Amino acid sequence: MKKILFCLIGLFIWMAGADSATVVATVNGNPITDSDVTARTELMTLQGNISATNRRTAFQNIVNDYVKLDYANGFGVKPTDNDADEELKKMNLGNINETMWSMARLAIKSDIAWGAVMSRTIVPTIKVSESDIKSERLDLIRERGLPLEMTLVRLINIPDDIAKKLTKPKNCDAAVKMAEDLGGAPQKFTAMQYELSTDIRDRIADLPLLTWSSRKEDSVLLVCDERKTNEYKGLDEIIKQNAIYRKAAFAADQQLKQLRRKAVIIINDDRYKL
Numbered sequence: 001m002k003k004i005l006f007c008l009i010g011l012f013i014w015m016a017g018a019d020s021a022t023v024v025a026t027v028n029g030n031p032i033t034d035s036d037v038t039a040r041t042e043l044m045t046l047q048g049n050i051s052a053t054n055r056r057t058a059f060q061n062i063v064n065d066y067v068k069l070d071y072a073n074g075f076g077v078k079p080t081d082n083d084a085d086e087e088l089k090k091m092n093l094g095n096i097n098e099t100m101w102s103m104a105r106l107a108i109k110s111d112i113a114w115g116a117v118m119s120r121t122i123v124p125t126i127k128v129s130e131s132d133i134k135s136e137r138l139d140l141i142r143e144r145g146l147p148l149e150m151t152l153v154r155l156i157n158i159p160d161d162i163a164k165k166l167t168k169p170k171n172c173d174a175a176v177k178m179a180e181d182l183g184g185a186p187q188k189f190t191a192m193q194y195e196l197s198t199d200i201r202d203r204i205a206d207l208p209l210l211t212w213s214s215r216k217e218d219s220v221l222l223v224c225d226e227r228k229t230n231e232y233k234g235l236d237e238i239i240k241q242n243a244i245y246r247k248a249a250f251a252a253d254q255q256l257k258q259l260r261r262k263a264v265i266i267i268n269d270d271r272y273k274l
Contacts, residue, residue: 046093
């Protein structure tokens with residue numbers, strides 16, 4: 001009886017192991033098991049990505065990893081496990097199991113490989129215009145602000161008919177006097193742009209110097225002076241690089257979609273149909 005019981009337990013353990021190792025798909029011959037998808041889903045959850053569609057997203061991410069690595073291999077780019085492990089140690093993922101570590105390693109290797117190939121093939125072809133840089137600058141201003149010391153004039157509780165009488169002043173003092181002559185009580189203050197509230201940054205993001213903003217919530221703003229600080233040095237180059245990165249990221253995403261269409265992807269489990 002004990003012998004039969006042990007056999008049944010062994011059979012159940014074997015069946016559980018076989019199920020977790022079930023190959024649900026292959027990508028250019030690379031197998032993806034059900035346990036791989038589980039591990040990748042758990043990694044995503046560990047990193048705060050909680051969603052009802054995580055399992056499907058995890059599967060698609062694994063597919064992308066193999067597609068990227070196969071493409072990079074054609075350029076002789078082959079990140080090693082050690083390369084990936086060095087990066088993983090910096091991420092402090094905690095005590096994760098072997099399959100989760102393997103999936104994290106796969107993701108890091110594909111990122112390293114993809115980045116290296118894109119820097120060779122796509123980034124050199126990217127051209128950015130002044131409008132691209134301006135758009136990037138505006139996004140940065142709205143999101144965080146720049147290291148600019150700005151002097152502003154603000155008028156609050158200003159009626160619409162009075163706001164319409166405001167004209168372009170010659171300087172800050174002229175702006176203050178104009179507001180006072182119209183019966184207003186202007187506030188003049190100096191602050192770093194990144195210290196301003198999001199609302200104010202948004203309103204002055206593309207506002208030319210010595211130009212009154214549109215009236216909003218019974219108030220108007222005017223930037224009458226700005227001074228670049230030492231922190232500002234090199235910022236234009238960073239803004240340009242960000243614009244290049246955004247364009248390159250979009251082009252890389254289109255490239256990946258094409259590579260996926262060309263890849264030999266065989267799906268054995270209907271849950272993961274693309």
